[in-house]
Amino acid sequence: MAGNSFGEIFRITTFGESHGKGVGVIVDGVTPGLELQESDIQVQLDRRRPGQSFITTPRVETDEVHILSGVFEGKTTGTPLSMVLYNSDHNPAAYDDIMDKFRPGHADFSYLKKYGIRDHRGSGRASGRETAARVAAGAVARKLLEARGVSIVAYSKRIAGIECQTYDPAAIENNLLRACDSEAALLMMEKIKLLKEQNDSAGGIVECRINGLPAGLGEPVFDKLDAEISHAMLSIGAVKGIEFGAGFKAADMCGSEHNDDMDRSGFITNNAGGIVGGISTGAELLFRVVVKPTSSIAKPQRTVNLKGEEVEIITEGRHDTCICPRIVPVIEAMACLVLEDHFKRQAAMFG
C-alpha cells in the first residue's frame, strides 16, 4: 500500500535510507530448504557496489550483507529472510550546502510535497542506494530460477548515443560499462570521459534477455507478465520507459509483419518479445529500458530553494557519470523477483 513491498507470493519489503543506519529487505515466501549463504547474495551486491571504476561514484561502501533470519544450518526455513547492509560511508553533512535547494532531476521537490518532510541526506529513501536491497532479494530469486533452468542477463545496449553493433554475451562482464559489444564499449568510454570532464552525465538503454522460461507464465488481464515487468522496471528511479520485442517499432509495422508465425519448431520470429496476451510463449523474453542521464551533475543549474527564491545549484559529490553499468544488476534482480513470483502463482492456481 505504502509502496515499499513488491510481489504477491515471493514478496519483498525494503527499508532504509541513503544516509541512515543502513538499508535492508525482508523476503517472505521463500521456498524452504534452499541452500543459501551470504556469499550467494554478496556476489550480486558486488556487481552493483559503488566505487567499481572511475565511472561510478567513489562512495565507499562494502555493501556487506548480513542475514538476520530465515536461514538455519545453511538452508532457508520458509520463514522471513531478512538481510541488512549497514551504511558505513554515510555523511549527511556533505549535503548541508544543498539542504534547502531542490536539485533538478531529483525527487526533492515531489517528496516534500508528498510527505511534508524534507530528508535532504542524499535523497533519503529516494536514493539509488535502496536498490541494493532489491539486488540482495533478487539474488535469492535467481538461485531458485537457476534451479528451474532459467537464465537472466541484462547489459548496456546503448550509452551516450553509441549503440552496440553485436551481441556478445562474453563481453558483458568484461568491460566497465557492461556493454554487449567490446568495441562499442571503448567508444562509450571515450564519450563518458568527455562528459565527466564537462561535469555532465550520460543516459542509455539497457536490454534484458531471459531464456529457459516455459510457455504459460503470467496472469491474464491486469497481471500480465509484461505489465508486471514494466511495473518492476519503472520502479527503478532512473528508468523512464520500457518496450518488449519489436517495441516502439511495432507502431510502424503492419500485422502480417509483426505477428510471429509458428512452425513445428515454435515461433519463427519474436516481435512479441516472448509474451503474448500477457503470458509467456516459451520464446526468449526480451525487453529494453531507457535509463535517464544521472541527475546529479556538478554543472551549475537553475533551481529554487525552500523559500521559493531562484538560485543556482551545483550538485557536488560522489556520483556516477553513467548509471547503466550499475543498474544492470538491479534490472536483473527485479526481473528475477517478477519471474519467481509468477512461477509460484502458477503453482498456486493448480495447487
Add this chain to the structure above:
Amino acid sequence: MAGNSFGEIFRITTFGESHGKGVGVIVDGVTPGLELQESDIQVQLDRRRPGQSFITTPRVETDEVHILSGVFEGKTTGTPLSMVLYNSDHNPAAYDDIMDKFRPGHADFSYLKKYGIRDHRGSGRASGRETAARVAAGAVARKLLEARGVSIVAYSKRIAGIECQTYDPAAIENNLLRACDSEAALLMMEKIKLLKEQNDSAGGIVECRINGLPAGLGEPVFDKLDAEISHAMLSIGAVKGIEFGAGFKAADMCGSEHNDDMDRSGFITNNAGGIVGGISTGAELLFRVVVKPTSSIAKPQRTVNLKGEEVEIITEGRHDTCICPRIVPVIEAMACLVLEDHFKRQAAMFG
C-alpha cells in the same frame, strides 16, 4: 493474485469472456455519495464500442451498461458497485474453423499452456472485449477526478507510420482515428484503407496528457506513479511499450539537457513527464504507449494446430484494421483508475 483485479483502495475486478454471457466489473472502494447514473458510464462505453466506423469491427454490440448494486437513489453508497454488459452478438460458432489452430499474435498458444484449457471463442478472456469493463469502471474514477480538477485526454499520435504534426485537442473527437491533428488523420485514413484492402492491419502510438494533478501523488520505491501507470498500460493486450516525458530520447541526452530546471513559476521544461522519483511534480503528466498492429488479419499466415501440424490460417471475422481509436478510451480509463487510487492512498497515509 489471479490477475483479474487492479488497484489498492479504489479497486476493480473484471469478469467475463468475449463470447460468453457478458462482461462486467465490480468497483470496490467508491467514495459514498457520488451522484452516478448509467448514462455517466454509457458515454465512455460508446467511445469504445465496436461498429463506430469502417475501421473498427462491425461486431454489433450496444454495450449497454447495467448497474446491479452500489447505487441507491442516484448516489453511490460506498458498497461494491457492480456493472454488467450482456453480450448480444456472441457467436462462438464463427470460430469453429479456427478452433484447433493457434492464431499468430493471439494468446491462443500461451493460454492453452497456462490453463490446459482452450476457449477458442474469440479469445475468451483474452479478448479486447474485456476492456469494456475497464472503461465502465474508469468512468466512475473519471467523475471523481474531474471533481478534483483533473483532466485526462489520450489520442492517436502516430498511426501506420504517419505522425501528427500539431497538437489540436479539438481535433481528437472529430476524426475517426482520434488523432490530435486533422490533416495527419486524413493521411492515416488513406493508409488504413489501403491496408484493409490488403487484408492487413496497422499499429500506432497513443499519447496521454493529464493536467490538474497536485505535486506529491504516487508512492515511493515500488509503487511509483510511473510504475503503476506502466503496469496499467501494459495490461492492455495490444500495448507493447511505454515512455514518459522525453522517453527513449533520454538515452542520448546528457544530464544538463534532461534535468528540468526550476524557476519561480515551476519547472521550465518537462523531460520528466511530470513524475520525478515516482511522485508527481505538478507538471503535466505525459506518456506514450505503442500499440501493435491488430493480430487478426485475413491474410494467410503460417501456424500450427493442436496436433502440432503446420497449417495455414486466415483469421476471418470482424476486426479493427487499427485498434488505436478504440484503445484511446481504454488508456484514459486505466489512467483514471491509477490516479483515483493514488489520491485515496495519499489520503490514507495522513488519515
Add this chain to the structure above:
Amino acid sequence: MAGNSFGEIFRITTFGESHGKGVGVIVDGVTPGLELQESDIQVQLDRRRPGQSFITTPRVETDEVHILSGVFEGKTTGTPLSMVLYNSDHNPAAYDDIMDKFRPGHADFSYLKKYGIRDHRGSGRASGRETAARVAAGAVARKLLEARGVSIVAYSKRIAGIECQTYDPAAIENNLLRACDSEAALLMMEKIKLLKEQNDSAGGIVECRINGLPAGLGEPVFDKLDAEISHAMLSIGAVKGIEFGAGFKAADMCGSEHNDDMDRSGFITNNAGGIVGGISTGAELLFRVVVKPTSSIAKPQRTVNLKGEEVEIITEGRHDTCICPRIVPVIEAMACLVLEDHFKRQAAMFG
C-alpha cells in the same frame, strides 16, 4: 481494502444488497478444469434459502444461481467465475415505516455513521442475504476440497439454552434446526415456537468439524489457520465469538491437562482442536461459534430516529426466529473458502 473480498489465492468478492437487483460473487483463482454446473451450487444455496420452514423467514426467494462467466463446456477455465442471484421478492416499500428509525441490534446506526448514507431497505448491504453469495462461492471450494478427501460439517450444538447431548451426524439434515441430536431438536423446536409467539427470538451455538486435513496447513504468525477461520466466522453478521478445541474451558485447565500428548497413532486428545501454532496437526479441526438471537423482533423496543428523538420500534416483517439452521451452510462455506485458499498457499510456497 473496502472489505468485500476474502482470500488470497482462492479469492472471492461479493456484491449486492438485500433489496436491490440481486447479490453475486466473483471467484478468482479457481483451479482450471473442475467440472462445475449450476446444480453443484444450487444444492448448497437451497440449504440456506429462506422459507424452508416456519422458523425461517417467509421471504420468497428461489435463490436461483446464474453462472455468467468462468465455465466453458462444463468445466472451469481458470478465469473469474461470476455468479448472480437476482432478487425476486424485493419490496423496499415494506421498510418505509422504519426508514427513519435505528433498529436495535442492526447496523443501521453504525452504517450511517460510516458512510453518511442510509440505505433503509432491509439492511442493504449489511443484510444476511449477502451470505448467499458466500454459499455459492463456498460450494466451489467444497468441490475442490472433497476431491482432496476433506469433509466439512457444521450443525446446531445448542439453541435457546438447550444443548445437544449426542453427536449424531445422520440427524443433522433431518431436523429443521440442523441439530446433531434429534431429541434435543424437539425440545429446541418447542422453545422456539414459544419465543415466536412472544415475538422474540433465539440464539445458539454452531459447531463445525473438518476431517481429512493433512498436517501442515496454515501460515505462521498472522495468517494462522485458526486466525483466518476466526476472521471468516466473525465476518458473519450474527456471530459474536469463536473457540477452538477445548476453547474457553482452557482458561481453567493446567498445561498437563490441555497439552495433547502423542503416541504412535497420533494425538491422544484434541484440546487444541486440530491446530497448534496456527498450523493443522492432522487431527479433526473443531470449532464452535456463538450466534446471537435474531435482531429483528416484533416486540416493541426503545430506539431513536434520525432526528435523535426517542421512539418505539416494532420490526415487523419476515424474519427467522432462530438463524442457526440457515447459518450452518454459511459457516461451512466460509470454512471451505479458508481451507481451499490455504491448500493453494501451501502449494505456492513450494511451487
Add this chain to the structure above:
Amino acid sequence: MAGNSFGEIFRITTFGESHGKGVGVIVDGVTPGLELQESDIQVQLDRRRPGQSFITTPRVETDEVHILSGVFEGKTTGTPLSMVLYNSDHNPAAYDDIMDKFRPGHADFSYLKKYGIRDHRGSGRASGRETAARVAAGAVARKLLEARGVSIVAYSKRIAGIECQTYDPAAIENNLLRACDSEAALLMMEKIKLLKEQNDSAGGIVECRINGLPAGLGEPVFDKLDAEISHAMLSIGAVKGIEFGAGFKAADMCGSEHNDDMDRSGFITNNAGGIVGGISTGAELLFRVVVKPTSSIAKPQRTVNLKGEEVEIITEGRHDTCICPRIVPVIEAMACLVLEDHFKRQAAMFG
C-alpha cells in the same frame, strides 16, 4: 501471503526467530511527522519483557529496540520504520536434548509437516518471542491512536480458575498478573505458585476495553472490525478463542434481551461489545480472549520422536508458569494495529 504481514494501510511485517540473531519489524504506512523515539517503543517492550517476576521466564533479554530507518530528526518520515531487537540470551544448545522430540502443545510437529524443516531452537519462528516485534509496532500505532483520543487497556480477567470480582483499572499494572482486581490477584498468585511447584502451568482469560472510538469504524462484510480483531487475536499463539460483548452468553439470550436499545444518550446496554454489523457503534469496544496454559512444562509427558518412537519428554528450560500478564501488552498491541489501520481505511474511502 506467507503470513508474516498484518494490516492493509498501516501494515507490519515481522521477522526473526527465538534463537537466531534477533527479531524485528517493518512498519509501513506510518503517518509522516509523528514525534517518535526509541523510548516510546521501549516502555511497551518492557511490559512484555521476560524476567519480570518469578512467574515469567528467567530468560535474560533486555529487549532493547533499535530503530534502523524511518525516523529523521526525531520524527517519522512516512518511509518504512524498521526496528530490531537483537537476541542476547540465545542458547540453541539448551534445546539439544529435545531436538528430535515433538513437545506436546508446541508447533514442532505441525511446522515440520508444513516446511519439511525442523528448527528445534526454542520453537524458532513459532516462539512467543516473535510477539516482541508486534509490541514494538503496536507502540507506534498506540501513539497515533492516543492523539485521536482512543485508549486501549487489557488485563487478566481470570487465571487458573479464579475470576476477578471487580474492575479496578488502577490495580492492573500494580500486580504481577496484570489482573483488574488486587484481591483476586493474590489468590491467583497462590494458585500459580502451587502449579509451579507441581511443574505445571495455568491458563486464563484476558479482557480488553477500548474507549474513545467514533461510531463508523470497520469495513463491511469480510473486514468487519470484530472479524479483524479476531484475526489479530487468534494470531497470538496461546489464544484459543474470542468473544465480544455478551459473547457466548448470547447463545442463551433472546433477542429482546440481547438487542441494545437506544435512548437520546446512546446505547443503554452493550451486549454487542461496541460493534454492530462489523462497524463500531461508539460504545466501549469490549472483548475477551482465552489463553491456554503454557505448553512448556517440566512434568513428564508422552510424545514421539522424529523416528516415530514413543518417548517421554520433560520440557526443562525457562518458561512462564502463566503467560497472561505478558500477553496483555501483546493483545493491546494487536488491537492498536487493527484500529489504526481502520482509521486510515476510513480516511482512504473519503480521500
